[in-house]
Amino acid sequence: MHWDRLFEDLEGQLASEWESERAALDAESERLRISRLDLRDRLRMLCGAAAPTVVDVASGARIRVRLQTLGADWVAAGIIEAEGARRAPSTRIIPLSAIRSLGVDHGLLLASLESMDTGAVALRERMSLGFVMRDLARRRIAVRIFRADGSELQGTIDRAGADHLDLAIHDAGTARTISAVRDFRVIPFAGLDAVQIAGDHMP
Numbered sequence: 001m002h003w004d005r006l007f008e009d010l011e012g013q014l015a016s017e018w019e020s021e022r023a024a025l026d027a028e029s030e031r032l033r034i035s036r037l038d039l040r041d042r043l044r045m046l047c048g049a050a051a052p053t054v055v056d057v058a059s060g061a062r063i064r065v066r067l068q069t070l071g072a073d074w075v076a077a078g079i080i081e082a083e084g085a086r087r088a089p090s091t092r093i094i095p096l097s098a099i100r101s102l103g104v105d106h107g108l109l110l111a112s113l114e115s116m117d118t119g120a121v122a123l124r125e126r127m128s129l130g131f132v133m134r135d136l137a138r139r140r141i142a143v144r145i146f147r148a149d150g151s152e153l154q155g156t157i158d159r160a161g162a163d164h165l166d167l168a169i170h171d172a173g174t175a176r177t178i179s180a181v182r183d184f185r186v187i188p189f190a191g192l193d194a195v196q197i198a199g200d201h202m203p
Contacts, residue, residue: 039096042112043070044125046104049111052080054103055094057193058148065092072128073097079196092194095129098148129189133160136197140176143167146193153185164188 046053047067055063055077065077068091079090104112136143137157145153145167155169156176165187170180 037113039099040070043067043075043096045112045114046102046108047075049108051104051108051112053077056100056103057094057146058098058100059146059150059193061146061150061193063092063094063194070122070125071132072126074129074132075099090196092146092196093129093132094194095189095192097190098193130160130162133157133165133195136160136195137165141197142170142172142176144172144196145187146196147187148191148193153187155181158184163190 047070049067051067053065053067055065057063063077064080066080067075067077069076071093074093074095076091076093079092137159140156142154142156145155147153153167153169154172155167158166158168160166167185167187168176168181169183169185170176174180
């Protein structure tokens with residue numbers, strides 16, 4: 001009986017040591033996995049969950065949005081209006097480079113750490129900001145440009161290059177006609193906080 005108890009004690013100690021070692025390895029493996037996540041990995045899950053989020057952008061503005069779509073270097077989000085506000089639904093396209101921080105519910109924050117199957121990346125995740133701006137130019141959709149210096153411009157995108165767009169400035173609610181256009185601006189993407197479009201005009 002003495003030896004039986006001794007071996008049982010030894011087995012218990014060994015099992016405990018193995019369990020502790022496995023827990024330490026699991027914790028280290030999880031830390032390593034999280035260290036490989038980038039912002040796009042987290043945003044992919046948050047967009048999939050249509051997460052309500054407060055986005056702080058380069059100008060210092062805070063935008064209350066519901067995340068919708070992730071692109072190659074941008075994220076689209078629907079504006080969450082204040083209680084009782086009645087406006088047409090609008091979407092903001094926010095360059096990832098303009099994001100300074102994201103305020104997210106703690107449960108969603110933790111959920112965004114989970115791995116997602118990235119084997120079949122959605123086609124729109126390959127669309128660059130330039131691609132989306134060229135589509136808006138092709139469709140002649142009026143936009144509101146929010147710039148990193150805090151200023152805003154209204155108008156229609158005439159064309160978009162790899163890292164900039166040409167904006168014909170005119171009043172909101174008016175068509176882009178020669179008589180309506182007051183000015184033209186070349187705007188680098190690096191100077192954008194967001195581009196807002198009204199209604200469901202996403203590519």
